[in-house]
Amino acid sequence: xxxxxxIEKLSHVYSPGTPFETTALRDVDLDIxxxxxxxxxxxxxxxxxxxxxxxxxxxxxxxxxxLLNGRDINESKQSIREVRGRVGLVFQxxxxxxxxxxxxxxxxxGPKNMKLPAEEIERRVLEAARFCGVEEELLxxxxxxxxxxxxxxxxxxxxxxxxxxxxxxxxxxxxxxxRGREEIMENILSYHDETGAAIVIVTHSMExxxxxxxxxxxxxxxxxxxxxxPEEVFSHGEALRQMGLATPVMTDVADKLCKLGVKxxxxxxxxEQMVDALMALEGGRADAS
Ligand SMILES: Nc1ncnc2c1ncn2[C@@H]1O[C@H](COP(=O)(O)OP(=O)(O)O)[C@@H](O)[C@H]1O
Ligand SMILES: [Mg+2]
Numbered sequence: 001x002x003x004x005x006x007i008e009k010l011s012h013v014y015s016p017g018t019p020f021e022t023t024a025l026r027d028v029d030l031d032i033x034x035x036x037x038x039x040x041x042x043x044x045x046x047x048x049x050x051x052x053x054x055x056x057x058x059x060x061x062x063x064x065x066x067l068l069n070g071r072d073i074n075e076s077k078q079s080i081r082e083v084r085g086r087v088g089l090v091f092q093x094x095x096x097x098x099x100x101x102x103x104x105x106x107x108x109x110g111p112k113n114m115k116l117p118a119e120e121i122e123r124r125v126l127e128a129a130r131f132c133g134v135e136e137e138l139l140x141x142x143x144x145x146x147x148x149x150x151x152x153x154x155x156x157x158x159x160x161x162x163x164x165x166x167x168x169x170x171x172x173x174x175x176x177x178x179r180g181r182e183e184i185m186e187n188i189l190s191y192h193d194e195t196g197a198a199i200v201i202v203t204h205s206m207e208x209x210x211x212x213x214x215x216x217x218x219x220x221x222x223x224x225x226x227x228x229x230p231e232e233v234f235s236h237g238e239a240l241r242q243m244g245l246a247t248p249v250m251t252d253v254a255d256k257l258c259k260l261g262v263k264x265x266x267x268x269x270x271x272e273q274m275v276d277a278l279m280a281l282e283g284g285r286a287d288a289s
Contacts, residue, residue: 014153039213088164
């Protein structure tokens with residue numbers, strides 16, 4: 001399968017030639033496929049935010065390229081405009097970027113910039129509000145009037161209103177309570193499931209990544225240290241621990257059980273999978289007896 005976005009030997013150096021010079025990314029190769037959910041994990045400072053800001057040409061590679069359907073996104077003004085419409089980027093704490101006087105205007109900002117006809121803008125505002133669980137009665141309210149979770153959903157709706165083929169989110173659940181985290185994740189998943197868009201999600205939570213991502217990339221010191229399915233990534237428990245990243249609690253429990261001689265079938269990283277594995281074990285014993 002051809003990737004929709006291809007990151008090739010991407011390096012990024014901040015403030016080159018000054019005492020503040022920082023190499024944030026070095027020689028990163030990573031592909032993003034149509035319709036997949038890719039989780040990006042890594043310690044603070046590992047380069048996650050720098051990496052994803054390259055995906056819609058918000059910042060430019062120091063060297064290397066980002067290709068959208070085989071074409072360098074930084075090739076021309078035209079290619080930059082195109083990628084901005086097709087790859088939507090939700091910043092960390094995006095609610096700080098709400099600035100219009102009503103929720104409706106804030107969600108409409110992106111589609112308006114795309115110069116879409118008025119009725120199409122209206123259709124997209126309502127559609128994006130629905131995906132993000134923003135009730136219609138909120139549309140005429142001022143954004144600053146809303147709760148933290150509501151503001152976050154309005155900000156995400158503003159990007160979804162551009163109907164991106166790739167939706168990229170930088171720690172979209174950060175700072176919310178468990179209920180709020182769950183709701184945001186459901187919003188993102190409903191956009192993914194209904195439109196077939198690819199989702200790239202930066203998260204601190206191994207469980208969240210494992211539960212939802214088909215593939216994960218682990219960044220360390222600006223390089224991709226590990227990538228693959230969650231099972232493949234979590235099979236490198238020691239390497240993850242050395243990077244200061246915890247494997248999911250249930251994966252650790254499964255490891256401990258294994259050392260005690262209880263071998264669970266398959267890889268376990270969520271509570272649900274632990275329950276299934278224990279049930280299967282129990283079933284196996286019942287069959288044997
Ligand atoms: N605007 C910037 N100017 C200078 N250095 C930066 C800037 N943004 C990030 N960095 C540095 O680049 C490295 C990677 O940061 P970042 O991409 O924000 O990582 P993460 O999102 O994984 O925490 C860090 O060393 C950070 O201090
Ligand atoms: Mg970051």
